[in-house]
Amino acid sequence: MHSWVDGQPAHAVPLKDRGLAYGDGLFETIAVKAGQPVLLDRHLQRLDEGCRRLAIVADQTLIRSELQAYAAALGEGVLKLILTRGDSLRGYGTHAGAVARRILQGSPPATYPQAHGSSGIRLFACATRLSEQPLLAGLKHLNRLEQVIARSEWRDTEHAEGLMLDMSGRVIEGVFSNLFLIRDGMLLTADLSRCGVAGVMRAELLAQAQALGIALTVADITLEQLQEADEVFVCNSVYGIWPVRGCGAMSWSVGPLTRKLQGIVRALLDI
Amino acid sequence: MHSWVDGQPAHAVPLKDRGLAYGDGLFETIAVKAGQPVLLDRHLQRLDEGCRRLAIVADQTLIRSELQAYAAALGEGVLKLILTRGDSLRGYGTHAGAVARRILQGSPPATYPQAHGSSGIRLFACATRLSEQPLLAGLKHLNRLEQVIARSEWRDTEHAEGLMLDMSGRVIEGVFSNLFLIRDGMLLTADLSRCGVAGVMRAELLAQAQALGIALTVADITLEQLQEADEVFVCNSVYGIWPVRGCGAMSWSVGPLTRKLQGIVRALLDI
Incomplete structure (x- = not known):
């Protein structure tokens, strides 16, 4: 078109x-x-x-x-x-x-492998860090060289997304996704007041979680918290939700809350 | 054309x-x-x-x-x-x-007031800080939203340029210029390994200073150092050198080393 x-x-x-x-x-x-x-x-x-x-x-x-x-x-x-x-x-x-x-x-519609959603993905641990700029944080603006550099760090198909930390080592997001952790039934996603893109699917999930009475926290996330999470997933407004099975030496299983939210998002995206 | x-x-x-x-x-x-x-x-x-x-x-x-x-x-x-x-x-x-x-x-040729070079200028003290990203520091890349935001901070003609600090409060550069300090006959300009644009005129001045035997330092600069400088000037590859007379409550006089370097740059730019 x-x-x-x-x-x-x-x-x-x-x-x-x-x-x-x-x-x-x-x-x-x-x-x-x-x-x-x-x-x-x-x-x-x-x-x-x-x-x-x-x-x-x-x-x-x-x-x-x-x-x-x-x-x-x-x-x-x-x-x-x-x-x-x-x-x-x-x-x-x-x-x-x-x-x-x-x-x-x-x-045309995106052509990601079906298995990304069903079996989950692995994240590449990007060395590229997000710089901290509160004036631009959260916005989907056109200054995206950090994402371009981060995405160039891996070429293999083993990793479907990359994990990005900020300059201080906080866990922020994927290269083209937001990241959620689940621990003891509670949803946790990064505070994006210093860097990161506040994704539309992230906002939708936060609203859905609230409506469903799921406890949720938006806060700084450490690598230790990521490691200790029960479930991890990434999301964006095109592919919906991909469970995350691993990143470097860390690994997680695909759990019930991720599956529940996937169901909601699938209905939205009709996938 | x-x-x-x-x-x-x-x-x-x-x-x-x-x-x-x-x-x-x-x-x-x-x-x-x-x-x-x-x-x-x-x-x-x-x-x-x-x-x-x-x-x-x-x-x-x-x-x-x-x-x-x-x-x-x-x-x-x-x-x-x-x-x-x-x-x-x-x-x-x-x-x-x-x-x-x-x-x-x-x-067409830039049309800055002649007085910027002869009498010097005032810098607007920008509230916009430069974020720190070593992977992009020094480059003249196309991600310039910080400069766009900083330049929008003042509209008056009293200020010909703006002063930008980094997130840690170090003195880095102008919005579209590099900044030099002179103290006790020594040239000082900011280290640009975390942020800032390594200007072509800055590189030329560093080379000229070295050839002339002028002491020079490239290092982190504090606001105190800026305040205590004997002379201050900004430069870029289009307008050459503008002496800086003031910024906020700080003020400097236009001194002999600035004038000497202006002479060299004028010959280069034929202005």
């Missing part, structure tokens, strides 16, 4: 775009099922938060209607929205009249 | 470009005088270092000849090279066959 730029079919962006020049923008990767963008409200909520924090002026109503129209035309697959601050004058300075550019790209 | 993409006149890049998607690339901003790219060897050296550290495969000989040809056509002004990792497949993963994309854009 053709990509759209500002609502029109297009395959390129002007060289002056600040997304290209500085990574000055945000993105969302959205599963599309039966012509509907899955978890659209949560994606738009994170995008809106990103726009507010980065002072990017964008028409959220227009973005919502474009995402819905594009998803309807795509039918099944993955929809990627890139929202940049628009064109640059000269240098880092922004100007009041800047209009955000909306880029929509569609692709 | 028309921009070039991979040696051909163009005004846009494909939506799949990884520079747009992830800020996955590098850039150089080069002064052009009498059809020549100024300090070309140093720009290419930094670019080459960036390619090596980010594992971007690019033809440095081709880049050199393109920069020379573009500068010859531009005559006078500023040449910006963006080198991206090329097109993306899906996700952060890179593939061995990726070919770097070369984007050249020209603009």
Whole structure:
């Protein structure tokens, strides 16, 4: 399917775009099922938060209607929205009249092995650490060199994802996923106020857990806590939940709470 | 003048470009005088270092000849090279066959007030801190949201540049400049192994100082050291050197070593 730029079919962006020049923008990767963008409200909520924090002026109503129209035309697959601050004058300075550019790209459904969800995966222990920047933490912004470097650390298919720590050694997330631990029936996921991407599936799971009366904690996580977890899983808004069986010398079994949450997510993603 | 993409006149890049998607690339901003790219060897050296550290495969000989040809056509002004990792497949993963994309854009000579160089400037004390990431430190990569946020902190014309500290409070650089202190005749500039951009003019000044027998130190700098400096200046490869007269409550006079280095840089940049 053709990509759209500002609502029109297009395959390129002007060289002056600040997304290209500085990574000055945000993105969302959205599963599309039966012509509907899955978890659209949560994606738009994170995008809106990103726009507010980065002072990017964008028409959220227009973005919502474009995402819905594009998803309807795509039918099944993955929809990627890139929202940049628009064109640059000269240098880092922004100007009041800047209009955000909306880029929509569609692709076929993701083709991860079925076994990732059923049998679980192994995480590669990335040496690349996440730097700590509260001004950007949580946002799905376009400055993603740390993820590019981390993802280049392994090429084998034995590892489906990578584990990333921050500069202080806290356990934060996967390269393209959020991470959850389960211990004594309680869900634990990393506080993302210094670094990390606050994933839409993470937000959905936190809300679902609360609705189900599952105890949950958002806090700093140590490697010791990870090691001692009863269950571990990663999640994102495209593949849902993958149980984690191992990472380096650590190993976990796939447990009942992970399976329960997988059931909920499968219903959402229709997988 | 028309921009070039991979040696051909163009005004846009494909939506799949990884520079747009992830800020996955590098850039150089080069002064052009009498059809020549100024300090070309140093720009290419930094670019080459960036390619090596980010594992971007690019033809440095081709880049050199393109920069020379573009500068010859531009005559006078500023040449910006963006080198991206090329097109993306899906996700952060890179593939061995990726070919770097070369984007050249020209603009007229910068129009900073003459007084910045003659009378000196004031720095705005930015609240935005630089995060610490040794894997990216020193490189002029495309992940520049910190600079975008820092530059948005002031709109007045009283401040020509902003002062940036790192997360630990060390004095690092300007938003688009490197910073030098002079104390007892010795030059001091920040160690950039944790964060910051290792500017081409900074490298040139360090080499010139060494050739002139001026004592120089590259080390961590505290705010106290900044306050107690005899002279302070900022530099980059487009405007050369601006003496710094003040920043917040701190103030300095424009001194003889700054003036001496300005003379050298003026000859280079022909300003």
